[in-house]
Each structure stands twice: as structure tokens, then as C-alpha cells.
Amino acid sequence: xxxxxxxxxxxxxxxxxxxxxxxxxxxxxxxxxxxxxxxxxxxxxxxxxxxxxxxxxxxxxxxxxxxxxxxxxxxxxxxxxxxxxxxxxxxxxxxxxxxxxxxxxxxxxxxxxxxxxxxxxxxxx
DNA sequence: TTTATGACAGACG
DNA sequence: CCGTCTGCCATAA
Numbered sequence: 001x002x003x004x005x006x007x008x009x010x011x012x013x014x015x016x017x018x019x020x021x022x023x024x025x026x027x028x029x030x031x032x033x034x035x036x037x038x039x040x041x042x043x044x045x046x047x048x049x050x051x052x053x054x055x056x057x058x059x060x061x062x063x064x065x066x067x068x069x070x071x072x073x074x075x076x077x078x079x080x081x082x083x084x085x086x087x088x089x090x091x092x093x094x095x096x097x098x099x100x101x102x103x104x105x106x107x108x109x110x111x112x113x114x115x116x117x118x119x120x121x122x123x124x125x
Numbered sequence: 126t127t128t129a130t131g132a133c134a135g136a137c138g
Numbered sequence: 139c140c141g142t143c144t145g146c147c148a149t150a151a
Contacts, residue, residue, distance in 0.1 A: 007148090026133050030146095038146045039133035045148090046132060060133060067132040074132085 007035050008045040014104075015046070018057040021085040022102035023095065025061040032104060056081040063090070063097030 010033045018024055024032075026039040037045075046055050047070070056078040060066045068075035075093065083089070088096045 027135095030133085038148095040131070040146055041133095041148060043132040048149095055132085058132080061135095065132085070132055078132095 007037065007041075008048075010035050011037065011042055011045040012049060012053055015049075015053055015055065015058060017104065018054060018102055021087060021100065023057045023059050023063075023082075023087070023097070023100050024102055024104075025059060025097075027061055028101075029058065059095060059097070061097070063095045063100075065093045065095075068093055 011029055014024070014029050014032050026042040029042045030037050030039045042058070046053075046058060049055050065075050065078050067078055079089070079093070082095060087100055090096050
């Protein structure tokens, strides 16, 4: 096993913690890790991640499925998995980030339906 | 060893 | 508001 795997393990750990129906951005995960990794590194880690990892719960900070840049087929897989978890889309390749972004510090494990949604200028594309 | 390339994010004009 | 550029850092060639 290489040493880099060890660095990725912290990234994987956070990804595994993301509750169903919620997401984190690459930058969020990078900020959570003590290793001082960058958002790009998180992307790299996910590109070689184990299959059992819920990688589909990681999107970019705008909520876009930027994996499409790499493979539109994988992007479709991600979309279907998110839809299956009840994630709401605002565009074909973009979810409602304000609604589904997970706050690890919050004790709540599930999204609260009653939560007031923040008014945000989500510029679609 | 050097160069190029991203599943990103933030700054700039 | 929007397209570009730049910093970031692990891999591949």
C-alpha cells in the first residue's frame, strides 16, 4: 500500500460520513481534512476511490456534477443515485446546493423539511 | 527531473 | 453577471 493512500483515507472517511440525501463540495472536504489537502486533491482521491464509497454525494461548490467533464456516463450514474436519495435538481447537471449541503457540525442527521431555505442567487450556469 | 493535466475554488476584469 | 486566469497538488508521460 502506498503512503498516498493514507492521505486519501482521511478524505474517504469524510465522504463515508455524508448522510443519505446530503452532499459536500470538494472544497468542503478539503477544509475538513487536517492533512492540508486541496480541493483538486479531493477530486483525485475520488477518481481512484473504492467502489463502496458514496462518491456521488460529492459535487462542486455550485452543486454541479463536474464529473461530467471526465465522463458523461459517470455523470448519469451520479444523477440517478442522487435522485434515488431524493435530491432535488435545479438543472440537468446541478442540484439545489443550498438545500442539500451537509454541515458536519450540525447534530442533525437528516435534512429538516421545515428548514427555511436561504435566499440565494443561484445562477444557473 | 520536467511538463502537462485535472471529478476545484476563488479572484479578476 | 460572466468568461478567464491562477493557485493548488497528486499523477502520468
